[in-house]
Each structure stands twice: as C-alpha cells, then as structure tokens.
Amino acid sequence: MIIFRIVVVTVLRERQHVRAAFVERELPEHIDTSEHGGLLAMLHLEPAASARRASL
Template identity: 65%
Template sequence: MAEPTGANTPPSRSVTAPDGFTREYPMRIARHRIVTVLRERGQPFRAEWVERELPERVDPAKHVGLLATLHLDPAELADAPSP
C-alpha cells in the first residue's frame, strides 16, 4: 500500500514495470517543455527568463510556486520516468 503524499514529498509518477510491479519515481520536467509552452502562448520574455534561470531538469516540488504562476500543470509536462 502506498503512503500518502505529504507536503514535503516531491511529486512522483507511478509506472508499471515489465515485471508487473508498480514503482514510484520522482517527477522532473525538462526545461525546454516549459519554454515551448510559454512561446506557444505568445510569452517569449517569460520563456527567455525560464531558459536563463531554471535548471535543465526542473523539480516541480522546488518550483511549485513558479509553475502555478505560469499556469502550468507539472503532470502534463513531466518527463517519462526512467526506472
């Protein structure tokens, strides 16, 4: 049984492995995905700022406020977890 996610627990994604077991992996977002969405919305200055200020692999738990301000859903942008 999975433990409930607390405020200090980073977002994760459940993946069912070929062996049939489900595993939780920390969720990360590729910075280029955020930049692409912002440019598609016609927000080039925000996109440029994100490229300068955020790491290549964004931790949604660490940047939750920024993602909310940009109206981005981390679950939609997250990279596929690699087991």
C-alpha cells in the same frame, strides 16, 4: 516529479515569449516540480500536462 526545462520553454513560447526567455535563463535543465512548483503555478503550467507533452 522532474520535467525538462525545454518542455516548459516550448509551452511558454506558444503563449508568453518574454516569460519563456526568463525560464530558459533562470531554471535548471531538469526542473524539480516540488522545488519550483510556485513558479510553475505562477506561469499557469500544470506539471503533469508538461510531462505528458514531453512523452509525445
């Protein structure tokens, strides 16, 4: 699944501003959850929830 970096950054800014800045610098605009799943898990992000949020 591909999710937009901006969705992840938005979620993180609500909780962990420093990590949001890291993600914004380090990850590509389109995040492949199979490739970056470990990082998303470390950040306590559920890719499916992020995808639902993006569609709102």
